[in-house]
Amino acid sequence: MVMPDLPKGRARRRRGFTIIELLVVVLILGVLAAISITRYGGSKRRAYLAAMKSDLRNLGLIAETRFAAENSYADVVPPSGSAGVILTFEGTATGWSATARHEALPNFVCEARSGAEMNCY
Secondary structure (H helix, E strand, O other), rough: OOOOOOOOOOOOOOOOOOOOHHHHHHHHHHHHHHHHHHHHHHHHHHHHHHHHHHHHHHHHHHHHHHHHOOOOOOOOOOOOOOEEEEEEEEEEEOEEEEEEEEEOEEEEEEEEEEOOOOOOO
């Protein structure tokens, strides 16, 4: 096989990537993966919190409906919550309080009371 003559002053070109180029690509992919993982974890936490708040609002609606019908909050049975949400309810003749916890957020609680704002901490 005869090799063509190269013009003077021009080196033969190599094909492929250098190790530096490959390392830069791997570094960029690592940074993007780290950003997406942290965002994914934050979105899951917000989804769990939204489920807890929604279940507490529904429970408050059930309690207020029962009060309108029977003039008491005493016999309200909390419904089963969303997946992973644990609801507790305490009702008296004149008021109620409820809490919601999620299995994935063990140190996080949302509270609701009759006549008060919902609090999550």
